[in-house]
Amino acid sequence: MNSTLIIQSLMAGLTNSFVYALIGIGIAVIYRGTRIINAMQGDFAVIGGMLTVFGLVSAGLPYVWACALGIAAGAASGLLIDVVCVRPMIRRQADDEAFLLLTIGLAFTISAAVLYIGGREAHLLPGIGGNGTVEIAGAFMSVHAIFLIAISLLVVCGLWLFYRKTIAGLSMIAASVDPDGATSIGINVARMRGYTFVLGGAIGALAGILVTPLISVSYQMGLGLTLKGFAAAILGGLTNPLGAVLGGLVIGLSESLAVVGLSSGYKDVVALTIMLLMMVLMPNGLLGKAGRRGG
Amino acid sequence: MALEVETLEAGYGPVPVLRGVSIHVADNEAVAIVGANGAGKTTLVRAICGLSQATAGHIRFHGQTITGDAGHRRGEAGIAVVLETRGLFGELTVADNLRLAEHTGRGVKRPQGFRPFTLGDVFELFPIVKEKLATRVELLSGGQQQMVAVARALLLQPRLLVLDELTTGLAPKVVQEILSVLTALRSRGMSLLIVEQSIKLAAAMTDRAYVMSLGRVVHEVGHGEWESTMSNDAISKAYLHG
Numbered sequence: 001m002n003s004t005l006i007i008q009s010l011m012a013g014l015t016n017s018f019v020y021a022l023i024g025i026g027i028a029v030i031y032r033g034t035r036i037i038n039a040m041q042g043d044f045a046v047i048g049g050m051l052t053v054f055g056l057v058s059a060g061l062p063y064v065w066a067c068a069l070g071i072a073a074g075a076a077s078g079l080l081i082d083v084v085c086v087r088p089m090i091r092r093q094a095d096d097e098a099f100l101l102l103t104i105g106l107a108f109t110i111s112a113a114v115l116y117i118g119g120r121e122a123h124l125l126p127g128i129g130g131n132g133t134v135e136i137a138g139a140f141m142s143v144h145a146i147f148l149i150a151i152s153l154l155v156v157c158g159l160w161l162f163y164r165k166t167i168a169g170l171s172m173i174a175a176s177v178d179p180d181g182a183t184s185i186g187i188n189v190a191r192m193r194g195y196t197f198v199l200g201g202a203i204g205a206l207a208g209i210l211v212t213p214l215i216s217v218s219y220q221m222g223l224g225l226t227l228k229g230f231a232a233a234i235l236g237g238l239t240n241p242l243g244a245v246l247g248g249l250v251i252g253l254s255e256s257l258a259v260v261g262l263s264s265g266y267k268d269v270v271a272l273t274i275m276l277l278m279m280v281l282m283p284n285g286l287l288g289k290a291g292r293r294g295g
Numbered sequence: 296m297a298l299e300v301e302t303l304e305a306g307y308g309p310v311p312v313l314r315g316v317s318i319h320v321a322d323n324e325a326v327a328i329v330g331a332n333g334a335g336k337t338t339l340v341r342a343i344c345g346l347s348q349a350t351a352g353h354i355r356f357h358g359q360t361i362t363g364d365a366g367h368r369r370g371e372a373g374i375a376v377v378l379e380t381r382g383l384f385g386e387l388t389v390a391d392n393l394r395l396a397e398h399t400g401r402g403v404k405r406p407q408g409f410r411p412f413t414l415g416d417v418f419e420l421f422p423i424v425k426e427k428l429a430t431r432v433e434l435l436s437g438g439q440q441q442m443v444a445v446a447r448a449l450l451l452q453p454r455l456l457v458l459d460e461l462t463t464g465l466a467p468k469v470v471q472e473i474l475s476v477l478t479a480l481r482s483r484g485m486s487l488l489i490v491e492q493s494i495k496l497a498a499a500m501t502d503r504a505y506v507m508s509l510g511r512v513v514h515e516v517g518h519g520e521w522e523s524t525m526s527n528d529a530i531s532k533a534y535l536h537g
């Protein structure tokens with residue numbers, strides 16, 4: 001084992017970290033805005049990736065427009081889930097567990113629908129900025145991975161500003177913190193929940209588009225992404241997009257070290273063990289209670 | 296007439312809590328709702344503000360029927376409320392709590408001659424709110440939170456302010472401060488509907504009152520009748536406590 005190998009592995013881990021972070025950010029956004037634990041966030045990624053492939057390959061759209069189509073599809077799926085499932089359930093005063101069961105059910109439903117419509121094959125997308133690589137300290141990183149990391153960081157900064165500075169962002173927080181209080185000052189709580197699902201769906205789709213050039217997209221990859229995203233989001237305290245990035249880094253980097261030190265078969269074991277340990281030892285996430293409010 | 300509630304029924308789920316409640320509040324009038332725990336006072340407030348749907352009866356506001364209007368539309372109509380639970384957003388700063396209400400308040404149309412509340416007005420009424428602008432609401436004391444809640448309600452530019460147990464659990468000094476603010480609000484032409492545990496405070500704050508018990512109005516205290524009501528043991532014992 002030499003140092004280049006470790007650096008190479010860490011760089012792969014860094015890229016994975018941001019994939020997990022992006023899924024985790026979507027989970028955090030939806031939890032923060034609705035208090036619903038979304039077990040189908042990874043399937044937004046499948047939808048986004050698949051529709052971008054469709055736009056680019058089948059419809060012949062330019063890359064940017066194909067990506068826009070993928071993101072719009074994620075956002076629309078989010079809205080659809082809110083309007084068709086969540087809204088009627090809230091009207092009937094469903095319990096919290098019911099929503100978790102709903103999203104688990106949706107994860108399987110979407111996966112089956114993608115299999116039915118799109119088939120069983122995995123699809124690749126060309127990387128953003130081509131398929132080139134750059135050399136960093138003797139190891140190689142794809143240009144696309146650098147874009148992935150940069151875009152993830154932009155998303156986090158954008159969300160930070162959105163939730164802190166804009167009326168829409170503040171209203172979305174307000175609607176979930178105290179629905180009655182929000183209603184009493186003129187905030188349409190149901191509409192804010194819709195916005196939250198749109199945002200979560202769009203972020204999920206973006207994650208799918210960014211991950212497709214690396215590992216390709218297929219109908220059954222949602223659940224795996226959701227699990228890693230969960231680990232990242234939970235480490236980050238579940239409500240804080242910035243926390244999800246920290247969580248993603250912890251998971252992604254320790255996975256890559258496990259690959260170097262143990263064997264690649266232990267990758268998932270490490271990630272999920274860390275998540276379990278964290279839940280027991282630091283139930284409010286890496287940033288503590290206060291950190292759950294930030295971001 | 297600012298507010299007219301007619302044979303209103305409302306509740307949680309199938310069993311109604313309110314069983315035909317009728318009350319009214321005239322322009323620039325202050326009216327109290329008193330009654331023992333569980334009488335249905337909060338349920339009435341929630342129905343007036345659109346947080347619980349009425350199952351029967353009518354609510355009219357300045358002549359307009361608002362019975363079926365969504366809760367988030369009542370602020371626009373001119374009703375602001377400080378809920379029993381306060382309804383503040385603890386993890387947001389005082390400034391952000393106010394900003395959200397200000398945003399809604401800016402969009403509402405009011406009759407000619409209505410002088411809107413500015414942030415400056417609100418700071419004048421509650422200097423502490425200005426001092427704590429950058430603080431998260433959850434870090435404030437109960438009294439300070441209550442002032443933020445009133446300040447936030449005022450920024451909706453209401454014509455009727457509904458207060459549910461505003462003074463419960465507050466220090467006497469804070470209560471006095473809030474009382475003087477309410478007096479100032481009335482001098483600006485606002486109508487008040489106040490749910491109050493303490494009969495003494497209710498008498499100090501309002502012109503008239505409705506006494507509720509088991510989801511009904513069981514007694515009315517008319518103009519100038521507060522004195523005699525408070526000295527009437529039968530009423531006090533039957534419906535009130537203290």
Ligand SMILES: Nc1ncnc2c1ncn2[C@@H]1O[C@H](COP(=O)(O)OP(=O)(O)OP(=O)(O)O)[C@@H](O)[C@H]1O
Pocket residue numbers: 307312330331332333334335336337338339379
């Ligand atoms: N969320 C709820 N779900 C079901 N029943 C409720 C709910 N809130 C209140 N109730 C019931 O409705 C009745 C009236 O309650 P309400 O809160 O309106 O009384 P109140 O007069 O405001 O009492 P208090 O003085 O304690 O505030 C009570 O019997 C109460 O148990």
Ligand SMILES: [Mg+2]
Pocket residue numbers: 336337338379460
């Ligand atoms: Mg009450």
